[in-house]
Amino acid sequence: VEYRDLGSTDLSVSVIGHGLWGMGAWAGSVDEDSVAALRASNELGCTFYDSAQIYGEGRSDRLLASFASQRDTGLVLASKLEPLVRKFPLPSGLKFADVYGRDHVLKSARNLFNTFGDRPLSLVQFHVWDDAWLDDPEFMTTIDQLRGSALALHVGISLNGGEPWTGLRAVGSQVIDTVQVVYNIFEQRPGDELFPACLENDVGVIARVPLDEGSLGGTFTRDTRFPETDWRSTYFTPERLAETMGRIEAIEADVSSGLSLPELALRFCISHGAVSTVICGMRSLKHVRTNVDYMSRGPLDRDVLDALQRHRWDRA
Numbered sequence: 001v002e003y004r005d006l007g008s009t010d011l012s013v014s015v016i017g018h019g020l021w022g023m024g025a026w027a028g029s030v031d032e033d034s035v036a037a038l039r040a041s042n043e044l045g046c047t048f049y050d051s052a053q054i055y056g057e058g059r060s061d062r063l064l065a066s067f068a069s070q071r072d073t074g075l076v077l078a079s080k081l082e083p084l085v086r087k088f089p090l091p092s093g094l095k096f097a098d099v100y101g102r103d104h105v106l107k108s109a110r111n112l113f114n115t116f117g118d119r120p121l122s123l124v125q126f127h128v129w130d131d132a133w134l135d136d137p138e139f140m141t142t143i144d145q146l147r148g149s150a151l152a153l154h155v156g157i158s159l160n161g162g163e164p165w166t167g168l169r170a171v172g173s174q175v176i177d178t179v180q181v182v183y184n185i186f187e188q189r190p191g192d193e194l195f196p197a198c199l200e201n202d203v204g205v206i207a208r209v210p211l212d213e214g215s216l217g218g219t220f221t222r223d224t225r226f227p228e229t230d231w232r233s234t235y236f237t238p239e240r241l242a243e244t245m246g247r248i249e250a251i252e253a254d255v256s257s258g259l260s261l262p263e264l265a266l267r268f269c270i271s272h273g274a275v276s277t278v279i280c281g282m283r284s285l286k287h288v289r290t291n292v293d294y295m296s297r298g299p300l301d302r303d304v305l306d307a308l309q310r311h312r313w314d315r316a
């Protein structure tokens with residue numbers, strides 16, 4: 001597995017990262033299986049793990065902390081501060097004080113520190129972000145205090161899916177170390193402005209949702225359904241699923257690389273030089289093993305990338 005610098009931090013991370021949302025909050029997750037998957041990815045060379053306080057109301061943080069306590073060093077652990085306003089995507093124009101506020105940020109960071117055995121996380125991210133907060137004195141004081149608190153080694157932001165431009169000012173501000181953004185064969189907009197800005201400012205990029213919540217894994221059909229309690233039942237409405245399947249069929253007809261869809265999807269993400277790590281949700285050992293294997297083959301060839309770029313889908 002290849003390792004890349006996480007922006008200007010002193011951290012180096014595996015290009016394949018492990019995302020814990022599914023483990024924390026999706027239907028059918030079993031903690032023992034999740035821990036086995038975390039162990040397996042690390043044994044195969046994965047060092048970057050991404051969680052959030054809200055995933056299962058702390059479940060994925062607890063899983064990650066338990067797994068990390070059995071490892072000595074070398075893990076790069078990331079989580080996200082829970083916002084007071086739970087709106088995803090975050091509407092623009094909300095004040096920092098209403099979405100987070102200084103006291104809530106410091107309290108949440110302290111909770112994370114405690115959950116991880118009184119150790120600072122490698123990376124603490126704001127789960128939602130609005131560039132206008134850079135003009136808010138309360139935000140600037142908060143981030144200074146967070147950095148000075150020793151509760152987190154580095155600080156990053158996570159952007160609304162499909163809205164990579166909402167972090168452009170932050171990337172140029174020298175205030176944050178990393179940006180997390182949806183990036184995959186469909187969602188290619190981060191390549192327009194955000195990634196060039198990250199390269200210019202040496203900001204680490206965490207590319208998330210590389211398999212479009214599973215559709216680019218190549219196992220869905222038009223009849224795939226999720227339990228009502230599972231977030232994916234609202235993401236993959238029958239209409240959206242039908243359109244997604246049509247686009248997947250178009251990729252399969254157009255791109256004759258001989259590679260499987262999940263291999264194309266994962267290696268597409270590491271083919272952009274701005275990307276430090278690609279966090280993929282993997283609860284099963286099978287997915288861990290195949291995905292690490294795919295990623296060990298490196299970036300895709302130029303002709304395959306050119307073909308995949310034709311399948312960009314700018315969704316509203």
Ligand SMILES: NC(=O)c1ccc[n+]([C@@H]2O[C@H](COP(=O)([O-])OP(=O)(O)OC[C@H]3O[C@@H](n4cnc5c(N)ncnc54)[C@H](OP(=O)(O)O)[C@@H]3O)[C@@H](O)[C@H]2O)c1
Binds near residue numbers: 050282283
């Ligand atoms: N707002 C935010 O900041 C935010 C939002 C969304 C996601 N994230 C982060 O990004 C991470 C990744 O996104 P995600 O997990 O939502 O979506 P994803 O990585 O695009 O897709 C995960 C799904 O793909 C399946 N899968 C994995 N490898 C596969 C393969 N080789 N073939 C077929 N299917 C495969 C997984 O199955 P199994 O799990 O059953 O193995 C899981 O159902 C999250 O876990 C989370 O850490 C952050």
